Amino acid sequence: MTVQRILIVSGTHGNEINPIWAVKQFNSEENSVKQGIEYEYIIGNPIAYEKGCRYIDADLNRSFNESKNYHQQNKSIYEITRANVLVDQFGVNGSDPCQIAIDLHTTTANMGTSIVMYGRRLKDFCLAALLQNKFGLPIYLHEKDEAQKGFLVEAWPCGLVIEIGSVAQNFYDPEIIKRFLIIMTSLREEIYKLKNNLIELPKELIVHVHQRSIDYPRDENGDIDGIIHPKRINQDWKIIKKGDPLFIDSKGIIHKYDGDELIWPVFIGEVAYKEKKIAMSYTKKEVIYSKNEWVQAFDSL
Ligand SMILES: [Zn+2]
Numbered sequence: 001m002t003v004q005r006i007l008i009v010s011g012t013h014g015n016e017i018n019p020i021w022a023v024k025q026f027n028s029e030e031n032s033v034k035q036g037i038e039y040e041y042i043i044g045n046p047i048a049y050e051k052g053c054r055y056i057d058a059d060l061n062r063s064f065n066e067s068k069n070y071h072q073q074n075k076s077i078y079e080i081t082r083a084n085v086l087v088d089q090f091g092v093n094g095s096d097p098c099q100i101a102i103d104l105h106t107t108t109a110n111m112g113t114s115i116v117m118y119g120r121r122l123k124d125f126c127l128a129a130l131l132q133n134k135f136g137l138p139i140y141l142h143e144k145d146e147a148q149k150g151f152l153v154e155a156w157p158c159g160l161v162i163e164i165g166s167v168a169q170n171f172y173d174p175e176i177i178k179r180f181l182i183i184m185t186s187l188r189e190e191i192y193k194l195k196n197n198l199i200e201l202p203k204e205l206i207v208h209v210h211q212r213s214i215d216y217p218r219d220e221n222g223d224i225d226g227i228i229h230p231k232r233i234n235q236d237w238k239i240i241k242k243g244d245p246l247f248i249d250s251k252g253i254i255h256k257y258d259g260d261e262l263i264w265p266v267f268i269g270e271v272a273y274k275e276k277k278i279a280m281s282y283t284k285k286e287v288i289y290s291k292n293e294w295v296q297a298f299d300s301l
Pocket residue numbers: 012013016105106
């Protein structure tokens with residue numbers, strides 16, 4: 001096992017400022033190689049951060065597309081150029097290579113502290129299992145969503161998003177900052193233990209697997225006509241069954257969930273997803289049994 005450098009990215013979205021502050025604080029206290037593991041800290045989207053907005057031309061966290069063609073065609077988009085710069089420098093084959101990327105985000109939804117995984121990469125399972133075991137964090141496994149791809153961590157062989165909320169955009173919240181600090185401190189410890197066979201994976205991992213996203217109710221002009229129902233607001237990760245309320249429109253009509261399957265919603269009312277026409281995403285709970293392969297895959301980093 002040769003993991004030496006972990007890339008800690010904050011400010012991938014320029015208006016998510018708590019992780020940037022947490023890194024600033026952490027960096028000044030912990031700015032050294034410890035236990036053979038070094039952190040590299042970067043602000044994902046520095047220009048958007050300066051301007052206090054999510055992005056300049058396009059969502060940076062959807063700009064890490066693998067195809068060269070795609071990059072060639074979209075050269076004038078700041079975030080596409082920025083994604084290339086980051087991979088060229090900090091990618092596993094870059095000039096300053098990092099083997100693992102941890103991307104720190106906040107959400108306006110009441111998600112608490114959670115882990116977001118993209119797809120089912122064995123190395124990611126290994127790291128996610130450790131963090132879930134240590135902190136009991138819920139995991140949102142994002143997969144099979146054609147409308148959403150090109151996530152930052154997918155450009156590294158191993159990587160997770162830490163998503164903490166609820167907090168407003170551009171608003172400093174000391175509690176949220178504290179939670180990021182705890183996660184950053186633990187990451188190094190956990191990876192060190194993993195590296196030295198001092199850890200046993202939990203037997204199983206509970207994940208919430210992405211199914212689909214739903215939009216707000218809309219009127220004939222396409223404008224939003226319905227807000228999240230009072231019984232649904234802030235109820236992220238809480239089960240929804242047939243007949244449960246989702247939205248209430250301007251006429252007072254309640255829009256209910258009419259599916260037969262039980263679902264667990266996440267990102268309820270996330271402000272940044274309005275432009276993506278997402279009012280919330282539906283997930284299904286799945287139990288995944290830990291495998292030795294996960295540790296072996298991690299060892300090969
Ligand atoms: Zn974000």
